[in-house]
Amino acid sequence: MSVQSSRNHGSSSDRRQLAEAVRRAGALIAPAWPLADMVAVNPLLGVQQLGFEAAVRWGQSALGLRGHLSSAEFRREHQRGRIENADLRAAIRRRIAALNQTPPVQLSGRAVPAIEVLLTDLLHGPELPAQERLPRTSSQWCDRLLGTSLAESADQQVNKWCAAFLGAAQARWRMPGREQGFFAAWRALAGRDPALRRLGLRDALAEVPRQPLDAIGWGLELLELTQPEWVEELSGLLLRSPGFAAHFNWRSAHPELLTHPGDTSDLLALRIVYDVLLLRAEMRRRSHGGPGELRELIAAALDRVGSAEAQLSAGSDPHWRRHRAQQVALALGERELSEQAVEQVTGVLDLLPAVQRPWVWLDAHEWHYRDRLLAQLSRPHPAARRPPDVQAIFCIDPRSEGIRRHLEATRPGAYETFGMAGFFGLAVTVRHLGTDQQTRLLPGPLTPQATVAEQPAQDPGRRTDQALRARLNAQATARAHGAAKGHPAGAFALAEA
Numbered sequence: 257m258s259v260q261s262s263r264n265h266g267s268s269s270d271r272r273q274l275a276e277a278v279r280r281a282g283a284l285i286a287p288a289w290p291l292a293d294m295v296a297v298n299p300l301l302g303v304q305q306l307g308f309e310a311a312v313r314w315g316q317s318a319l320g321l322r323g324h325l326s327s328a329e330f331r332r333e334h335q336r337g338r339i340e341n342a343d344l345r346a347a348i349r350r351r352i353a354a355l356n357q358t359p360p361v362q363l364s365g366r367a368v369p370a371i372e373v374l375l376t377d378l379l380h381g382p383e384l385p386a387q388e389r390l391p392r393t394s395s396q397w398c399d400r401l402l403g404t405s406l407a408e409s410a411d412q413q414v415n416k417w418c419a420a421f422l423g424a425a426q427a428r429w430r431m432p433g434r435e436q437g438f439f440a441a442w443r444a445l446a447g448r449d450p451a452l453r454r455l456g457l458r459d460a461l462a463e464v465p466r467q468p469l470d471a472i473g474w475g476l477e478l479l480e481l482t483q484p485e486w487v488e489e490l491s492g493l494l495l496r497s498p499g500f501a502a503h504f505n506w507r508s509a510h511p512e513l514l515t516h517p518g519d520t521s522d523l524l525a526l527r528i529v530y531d532v533l534l535l536r537a538e539m540r541r542r543s544h545g546g547p548g549e550l551r552e553l554i555a556a557a558l559d560r561v562g563s564a565e566a567q568l569s570a571g572s573d574p575h576w577r578r579h580r581a582q583q584v585a586l587a588l589g590e591r592e593l594s595e596q597a598v599e600q601v602t603g604v605l606d607l608l609p610a611v612q613r614p615w616v617w618l619d620a621h622e623w624h625y626r627d628r629l630l631a632q633l634s635r636p637h638p639a640a641r642r643p644p645d646v647q648a649i650f651c652i653d654p655r656s657e658g659i660r661r662h663l664e665a666t667r668p669g670a671y672e673t674f675g676m677a678g679f680f681g682l683a684v685t686v687r688h689l690g691t692d693q694q695t696r697l698l699p700g701p702l703t704p705q706a707t708v709a710e711q712p713a714q715d716p717g718r719r720t721d722q723a724l725r726a727r728l729n730a731q732a733t734a735r736a737h738g739a740a741k742g743h744p745a746g747a748f749a750l751a752e753a
Contacts, residue, residue, distance in 0.1 A: 376587050398550055
């Protein structure tokens, strides 16, 4: 399909819809600052509006993250005393408000309270089978259904170009055309990339629109995706390179700080071009017609496995529910399982679906630690016998916490440490002597409130000239050394140096 034959994505309404889909796809991924301004960011920042449990479930399906320990790990914590039965009972009551109205279960002539049934399930109930992560992009579905490796091939190409564009500060030979923007620079160079020829995609490059949003719209149309499916596809494409996607997200939010333009739409345009061209070539090679037929294969696969996986992962499979009830009843001492006993136990267990058990464990784990910490803090602290020998201020940072703890333990009472924001509340940039170059000396999310200019303390003229000459000489030496190391002949001439 040529650009001329595809639907026009140049209208203002189409471009607004595409831009909104790109924004929503990118918003799911937390931004990553440049290395010089590195900021620790919660990987679930982009989905914090979902609530903690829903955000963790998204992280599990989209990123393969684990938001909590496994049941086996929680049970080991219980055996170590890090979680007690009282903690679990309290967590169950916090989660199930109507538990007190639930009648006890009759087992072997004795009444077992509902909370003890649920506690036994936490301690001895069967594990849910691991749920397989379903593909999120068209190329991933093709890999799963047809045994290809298209997504990995696209990963290699996209990551290569991202590294070339973003690694200019370290690169000896810098990517040409970066001032035009990431996608434009790639498009100008891609025709000479040997990898594009090896993949058999060089001739198809002429079809690709020149603007990022137009290229994204072109790719979505070739994939025959409806508008409600755009965000799922685009977010899946970004998540194939989560690190680069996170940084391009930051670039989208801070265009004023960029030396060379390039944002999330550039990255998505590049990614969808590779995915679409690889997918189309593979489908034609297999005489499957095109992406339209892939959509039919995906729908059939979802009908076969999607509903079964969803039912089992939620613990609603009737056979698994019965197995769960039988195992809990046996753990409670019931040796002759009647249908009535199994039904009663099942009714109680349905109050706590198996997929929610980890959250009860996590709640109990955290409250156990919280209660004991508060008890320790509430004890009277003995007055210091004498002032400490040393008081030290550290940044409020997890990396500093270990140093503080070990320093204070070296000589208890002799060393006292405090935590404070490492930039001491001064959100400034520094303009270096004799140049317009500025360095941001503040946390990444903040905006500079002032500029501090380097100035010589005495005799400005002579001292400034001396300082500049020394700096220029050091920079020239560093450039010469770097050029020698980076030259093709350097590897041979300096191999034993």
